[in-house]
Amino acid sequence: MEVTFLGTGAGMPSKLRNVSSIALDLRAINRSIWLFDCGEGTQHQILKTTIKPGRIEKIFITHLHGDHIYGLLGLLSSRSFQDGHSPVEIYGPAGLQTFIETSFKISHTHLQYPLDFFTVNDNDVYIFDGLKVRVKKLTHGIDSFGYQVIENDQLGELQVDKLKSRGISPGPMYQTIKSQHVTTLENGETVKREDVIGPDKPGRIVTILGDTKQPTQFVDFVKNSDLLIAEATFASDLPSLAEQFFHSTITETTQLARLANVKQLCLTHISQRYTAKDQLDLEQEAKAQFTNTQIAIDLLTLNVVKP
Amino acid sequence: MEVTFLGTGAGMPSKLRNVSSIALDLRAINRSIWLFDCGEGTQHQILKTTIKPGRIEKIFITHLHGDHIYGLLGLLSSRSFQDGHSPVEIYGPAGLQTFIETSFKISHTHLQYPLDFFTVNDNDVYIFDGLKVRVKKLTHGIDSFGYQVIENDQLGELQVDKLKSRGISPGPMYQTIKSQHVTTLENGETVKREDVIGPDKPGRIVTILGDTKQPTQFVDFVKNSDLLIAEATFASDLPSLAEQFFHSTITETTQLARLANVKQLCLTHISQRYTAKDQLDLEQEAKAQFTNTQIAIDLLTLNVVKP
Ligand SMILES: [Zn+2]
Ligand SMILES: [Zn+2]
Numbered sequence: 220m221e222v223t224f225l226g227t228g229a230g231m232p233s234k235l236r237n238v239s240s241i242a243l244d245l246r247a248i249n250r251s252i253w254l255f256d257c258g259e260g261t262q263h264q265i266l267k268t269t270i271k272p273g274r275i276e277k278i279f280i281t282h283l284h285g286d287h288i289y290g291l292l293g294l295l296s297s298r299s300f301q302d303g304h305s306p307v308e309i310y311g312p313a314g315l316q317t318f319i320e321t322s323f324k325i326s327h328t329h330l331q332y333p334l335d336f337f338t339v340n341d342n343d344v345y346i347f348d349g350l351k352v353r354v355k356k357l358t359h360g361i362d363s364f365g366y367q368v369i370e371n372d373q374l375g376e377l378q379v380d381k382l383k384s385r386g387i388s389p390g391p392m393y394q395t396i397k398s399q400h401v402t403t404l405e406n407g408e409t410v411k412r413e414d415v416i417g418p419d420k421p422g423r424i425v426t427i428l429g430d431t432k433q434p435t436q437f438v439d440f441v442k443n444s445d446l447l448i449a450e451a452t453f454a455s456d457l458p459s460l461a462e463q464f465f466h467s468t469i470t471e472t473t474q475l476a477r478l479a480n481v482k483q484l485c486l487t488h489i490s491q492r493y494t495a496k497d498q499l500d501l502e503q504e505a506k507a508q509f510t511n512t513q514i515a516i517d518l519l520t521l522n523v524v525k526p
Numbered sequence: 527m528e529v530t531f532l533g534t535g536a537g538m539p540s541k542l543r544n545v546s547s548i549a550l551d552l553r554a555i556n557r558s559i560w561l562f563d564c565g566e567g568t569q570h571q572i573l574k575t576t577i578k579p580g581r582i583e584k585i586f587i588t589h590l591h592g593d594h595i596y597g598l599l600g601l602l603s604s605r606s607f608q609d610g611h612s613p614v615e616i617y618g619p620a621g622l623q624t625f626i627e628t629s630f631k632i633s634h635t636h637l638q639y640p641l642d643f644f645t646v647n648d649n650d651v652y653i654f655d656g657l658k659v660r661v662k663k664l665t666h667g668i669d670s671f672g673y674q675v676i677e678n679d680q681l682g683e684l685q686v687d688k689l690k691s692r693g694i695s696p697g698p699m700y701q702t703i704k705s706q707h708v709t710t711l712e713n714g715e716t717v718k719r720e721d722v723i724g725p726d727k728p729g730r731i732v733t734i735l736g737d738t739k740q741p742t743q744f745v746d747f748v749k750n751s752d753l754l755i756a757e758a759t760f761a762s763d764l765p766s767l768a769e770q771f772f773h774s775t776i777t778e779t780t781q782l783a784r785l786a787n788v789k790q791l792c793l794t795h796i797s798q799r800y801t802a803k804d805q806l807d808l809e810q811e812a813k814a815q816f817t818n819t820q821i822a823i824d825l826l827t828l829n830v831v832k833p
Contacts, residue, residue, distance in 0.1 A: 231604040232570050238600075259600040260567050263539050285633040289599045293545075293566040296592050297538040314632040321628045325621040326592040327668050361634050 220245060220370065220423055220523040222446065224487060225254075225264040227515040229452045229466075230286050233491045237264055237517055238286035241427060241448065241487075243368065244270070249348040251276040254294075255366060255427045261290035262297050267518060272298040273305065279352070280311030281429025282363035288315070292322050299330040306333040310345070310352075312362040313338045339364055350422075355440040357431035360465040364429055365440060370422025381415045423523050426481075430488060432465045434475040441479035446523050448515070449475065450488035455504060469501065473508035483523075487515040527552060527677065527730055527830040529753065532571040533563075534794045534822040536759045536773075537593050542802050543824055544571055545593035546795060548734060548755060550675065551577070556655040558583040561601075562673060562734045568597035569604050574825060579605035580612065586659070587618030588736025589670035595622070599629050606637040613640040617652070617659075619669040620645045646671055657729075662747040664738035667772040671736055672747060677729025688722045730830050733788075737795060739772045741782040748786035753830050755822075756782065757795035762811060776808065780815035790830075794822040 221244040228236030238258025242265075245251050252274045254261070265272060272294065280288055288311075295307065309315055316336040323330070337345075341356035341364075353367040377397055379389065387396075387404070396402045402410045426444040428434065434449060441447055451473075452466035461468045469486060476484040486505055493501060498514060505512040513519070528551040535543025545565030549572075552558050559581045561568070572579060579601065587595055595618075602614065616622055623643040630637070644652075648663035648671075660674040684704055686696065694703075694711070703709045709717045733751040735741065741756060748754055758780075759773035768775045776793060783791040793812055800808060805821060812819040820826070 231600070231607050232573065234573050237570070259597065260570050263544070263567050263570070266539065266541050283633050285599055285603045285629075285635050288633060289596075289603075289629075290566065292592055292596045293538070296596075300538050318629055318632045322592075322596075322625055325625045326590050326595060328592050 220248065220425070221520055222425065222448065222485075222523060223268060223270070223520045224485075224515040224517060225261050225268075226256075226258050227487045227489055227517050227519075229450075229488045229490050231491060232258075232260060235495050235517075236489060236491065237261070238290075239488060240264065240290065242268070242270055242275075243425065243427075245350070246274070248350065248370065250274070253368075254278045256281055256287040256429070257290040257294055258286045259289040259293075262294040264517065265294075272301055273303040275307065276305060277308045277310065277347075279366050279427075280309065280315060281357075281365070281427075282359055282361055283312055283314050283318075284361070284430070287429070288318065291315075291319060292326075292328075295319070295330060295334070296328050299328075299332065303330075304332050306335060308335045308337060310337045310339050310366075312364065353440070355428075355437060357429055358433060358436065358465065359430045363431055365426060365431070365437065367424065367426040367440065367444070369424050372419040372422050375417035375419055378415050378417055385410070385415075420525070423525055425523055430466060432462060432467060434467045434472050435478060438475060438478045441475060441481060443480050445482045445525060446485065446521065447476055447479070447481040447483070448485045448487060451486040451505070451514075452488050452490045454493070454501060455508075469505050470508060473505055473512060476509045476512070481509075482511065483521075484509055484512040485515050485519075485521060486512065489514065527555065527732070528827055529732065529755065529792075529830060530575060530577070530827045531792075531794060531822045531824060532561075532568050532575075533565050534796055534824050534826075536757075536795045536797050538798060539565075539567060540798045543796060543798065544568070545597075546588075547571065547597065548794075549575070549577055549582075550732065550734075552657070553581070555657065555677065557581070560675075561585045563588055563594040563736070564597040564601055565593045566596040566600075569601040571824065572601075579608055580610040582614065583612060584615045584617065584654075586673050586734075587616065587622060588664075588672070588734075589666055589668055590619055590621050590625075591668070591737070594736070595625065598622075598626060599633075599635075602626070602637060602641070603630075603635050606635075606639065611639050613642060615642045615644060617644045617646050617673075619671065660747070662735075662744060664736055665740060665743065665772065666737045670738055672733060672738070672744065674731065674733040674747065674751070676731050679726040679729050682724030682726055685722050685724055692717070692722075727832070730832055732830055737773060739769060739774060741774045741779050742785060745782060745785045748782060748788060751786065751788045752832060753790045753792065753828065754783055754786070754788040755792045755794060758793040758812070758821075759795050759797045761800070761808060762815075776812050777815060780812055780819060783816045783819070788816075789818065790828075791816055791819040792822050792826075792828060793819065796821065
């Protein structure tokens with residue numbers, strides 16, 4: 220489970236940061252890749268990664284501002300030009316279907332695969348292969364949503380002492396016992412997995428919030444995330460700009476992370492007023508407020524691990 | 527009068543070539559810049575040039591395929607975020623207004639400047655400050671157009687021998703005489719410009735064709751262009767692919783240039799099947815058929831001069 224930031228800038232692209240998109244690599248869990256937001260140039264950024272557009276199976280859109288959706292048209296078209304035949308599901312606020320279908324009609328674009336649209340609402344929960352996704356409505360002037368990806372709980376560890384006390388020595392048989400409910404040994408005895416395995420390990424939780432102001436409203440939703448990705452459009456000294464434009468400051472988002480007992484925080488959707496020279500200052504400012512924090516940059520990849 | 531290729535690839539972006547867009551720099555003539563087509567990522571390419579989006583006053587769209595229009599939404603939005611307050615005129619096939627207005631409505635985009643739409647038709651002529659534009663319908667399966675930019679004729683050269691024979695010595699007075707119809711000299715005599723100036727010099731002609739098959743149909747339209755920019759999606763060995771997909775080969779387009787007495791040819795809209803290693807081969811192939819030819823690459827700038 221890896222996150223790659225395809226675009227980390229707010230509003231419009233700069234040489235330093237493209238507009239918003241995040242890839243969640245689930246190839247180890249269910250062979251797919253999901254996107255969160257898809258600003259213009261997302262397909263160009265993907266060319267710089269190992270992601271094959273044909274592997275992208277779901278796209279979650281946080282809100283309909285142009286810097287979060289204008290890349291959908293080209294990405295979906297190019298996916299069709301290339302190897303893409305499997306369906307794509309698009310989740311987001313109402314309006315996406317009209318945007319895409321109107322644009323494709325006018326541009327005479329005919330995809331080689333089906334598109335399915337899902338209009339999300341506050342507190343929705345979607346169950347998928349190996350994961351579920353929770354939806355939370357944020358505060359951004361227009362409908363904006365956060366998505367929380369929760370990996371299914373994982374099997375616990377084999378209790379080696381119990382196995383050994385039954386005379387089963389370490390070896391390939393351990394993997395077999397772990398992989399099925401009941402295993403018959405060579406001597407005819409049966410081993411029930413539930414008797415020799417520890418408690419389930421909770422799955423990883425990744426929360427990706429769309430644009431919002433006053434993020435500390437969402438402590439309950441974010442609680443115990445292993446990775447929180449959230450906007451911090453402005454540095455801590457510009458709370459009134461953040462309030463005015465329905466955005467967050469570094470202070471506000473690190474406070475959310477602290478209150479919600481987040482393990483790792485990555486801030487994105489950085490105002491284009493900040494240049495490459497400001498990156499270090501922003502990161503120092505954020506880390507002083509919440510230690511395990513990064514300011515995302517384009518093409519940064521984070522591996523999501525349970526602490 | 528300069529042309530900058532912002533994207534030179536067909537269908538979808540690659541690392542080598544972005545999708546179609548061409549900037550025509552008319553700052554020396556009327557302080558404006560015009561775009562021809564605007565594929566996704568055009569605004570990103572503009573970041574690598576000296577072009578200010580606020581200077582872009584007219585956008586001509588050859589046809590509505592996605593790789594020629596999907597960059598309009600972001601470019602127009604960012605122009606508004608930045609300094610753009612002057613109106614933008616958009617010329618192209620019917621459908622552009624619906625595409626842009628639907629997308630802007632859904633994304634809650636409100637420009638700070640007016641957009642004016644003009645639906646073009648075969649043989650239209652538009653008269654602008656210092657230039658006119660002729661329109662030609664091409665053959666591409668869907669409506670596709672070529673645009674010919676014709677600079678107004680320029681004043682001829684002052685006839686120095688005539689001026690001298692009237693006792694007027696070279697100096698700043700020559701510029702004054704050229705700049706107005708009648709000049710009164712210090713001695714009270716008057717000089718009519720028409721008596722001391724040579725014949726008008728014809729303005730420059732730049733023809734930009736959209737996607738088309740069988741380009742030699744358009745010899746009359748292209749005739750005597752100082753610069754012809756036209757597609758050659760495929761090399762000369764793939765005429766049946768070109769025919770099938772309503773595109774041109776290098777052979778077909780160089781033949782158009784020859785028949786139309788073009789001074790300079792630049793081929794663009796190159797299939798993404800051709801890699802950086804193929805660039806030299808393609809250019810050699812083209813030059814063997816029409817000497818003054820280039821295969822465009824992204825960010826190539828050509829200065830348009832009268833031979
Ligand atoms: Zn945004
Ligand atoms: Zn094309």
